[in-house]
Structure formats: C-alpha cells, structure tokens
Amino acid sequence: MVAEVLFVPRVLLTVGTGFALKMAYGTTAKSLLIGVPVVVLAAFVASVVSFLLGRYIFKTSAKSLAAKYPLIGALDKAMESDGFFLMTLLHFCPLVPFTILNFVIGITSMGLLDFCLSIIGIIPGSVVYILMGTSIQDVRDIVSDKKSSKNARLNLAFIITGTIIGLLGIAYTSYVTKKYFDEIVQKSEEEKRFAEFDND
Numbered sequence: 001m002v003a004e005v006l007f008v009p010r011v012l013l014t015v016g017t018g019f020a021l022k023m024a025y026g027t028t029a030k031s032l033l034i035g036v037p038v039v040v041l042a043a044f045v046a047s048v049v050s051f052l053l054g055r056y057i058f059k060t061s062a063k064s065l066a067a068k069y070p071l072i073g074a075l076d077k078a079m080e081s082d083g084f085f086l087m088t089l090l091h092f093c094p095l096v097p098f099t100i101l102n103f104v105i106g107i108t109s110m111g112l113l114d115f116c117l118s119i120i121g122i123i124p125g126s127v128v129y130i131l132m133g134t135s136i137q138d139v140r141d142i143v144s145d146k147k148s149s150k151n152a153r154l155n156l157a158f159i160i161t162g163t164i165i166g167l168l169g170i171a172y173t174s175y176v177t178k179k180y181f182d183e184i185v186q187k188s189e190e191e192k193r194f195a196e197f198d199n200d
Contacts, residue, residue: 010098014039014126018133028134028159035130036123043126044119047091047102051115054106076108078184083110084118086180091121092170093177128166135159 017039021031078086087110090096105115138159 010043010122011125011129014129015133015136018130019136020133021130022134022137028131028138031134032127032130035133036126039126039130040119040123043098043122044116046099047119048112048116050099050102051106051112054103056106058103072104072107074184074187075104079105079108079110083108084114087115087118088121089173089177089180091118092125093174096177124166125170128163128170131159131163131166135163 014035017035018031021035022028025031025034075086087105090101091098
C-alpha cells in the first residue's frame with residue numbers, strides 16, 4: 001500500500017506478489033485465492049489515500065497541474081456525467097499511472113463513493129499479473145528440473161495461455177480507454193472554441 005502511494009508501479013508489485021505467493025504456497029490456485037484479495041485491498045486503500053491527498057492536502061499543486069494540462073479539465077467535465085464508467089476503465093488500464101491518476105481525480109468533481117466503487121476495475125488485471133508471477137516461478141521450477149513432469153508442463157501451458165488472453169484483453173481495454181479519452185479531449189476543445197467564438 002505504501003509503495004503504491006509512493007509511485008511504485010502497481011504491475012511490478014502484483015507480479016512480484018504472484019511470484020512470492022507461488023514460492024510460499026506452491027500452487028497457483030492458493031496464490032490467486034490469497035493474492036487477489038490482498039492486492040485489491042491494498043490498491044483500494046492506496047487509491048483512497050491518494051484521492052484524499054489530492055482533494056485536501058495537495059489541492060493547490062494539483063490545481064496548478066490541472067491548469068497546465070487541458071486534459072485534466074476535460075477529465076473533470078467527463079467525471080460529471082460518466083465518472084464511474086470512466087474511472088473503472090482507467091483503473092483497468094495499466095498504461096495509466098495508478099497513483100498519479102488517483103491524485104488528479106481527487107481535484108475533479110467525482111464523488112468518493114463512485115471512486116471507491118470504480119476500484120473493481122483493477123480486479124481483472126490483478127488476476128492476470130498474479131498469474132504472470134506464478135508462471136515465472138513455474139518456468140524456474142521446470143528449468144531447474146524441480147517439476148519436469150508432463151502434468152507440470154501442461155499446467156504451465158494453461159497458465160501462460162490464460163495470461164496471454166488476459167493481457168490481450170487488457171491491451172484492448174487500453175485501446176478503448178485511449179479512444180474514449182481522445183473523444184473527451186476533442187469535445188472539450190470544440191466547446192472551448194465555441195466559447196471563444198461566442199465571446200468574440
């Protein structure tokens with residue numbers, strides 16, 4: 001949790017969690033059953049802390065950042081109508097810096113309840129990244145001949161296939177999120193141009 005607030009990438013933490021849990025418990029199922037709730041809970045607490053820091057403690061810095069980048073102003077407008085949907089997409093997308101996002105959202109019009117509920121967006125990614133971590137441990141075991149049976153190799157093949165499918169899903173969602181963002185920015189720029197035209 002502290003690591004996430006201090007800008008350590010969530011993906012690295014989650015993959016590392018999967019690797020460590022596989023070493024400790026020996027099975028992918030146990031690693032997922034323990035890892036996913038722990039990762040989601042830690043991410044939830046870290047997100048809320050970052051959100052509240054952005055809203056109450058570092059509000060001035062966050063506002064100056066918003067003035068510098070028009071995207072943040074566009075994001076604020078989008079939060080008024082599509083806050084929950086947009087935040088769920090953003091939490092799902094690994095390309096968006098998790099902690100910075102939560103700080104910035106703190107200065108928007110988004111309510112705390114919708115923000116908390118949008119954390120469900122990290123669950124699919126958490127499953128995939130923990131699977132990646134367990135796969136690293138499985139590959140290590142097979143290479144070192146600790147598990148060279150046909151069953152172990154088949155299990156590894158299933159895990160790797162599942163991880164690849166999950167990563168493709170995340171890549172597609174990232175594409176959808178970027179497209180959605182581009183539309184938000186374009187709409188915001190058009191509204192700004194119309195406002196300037198009206199003032200003239």
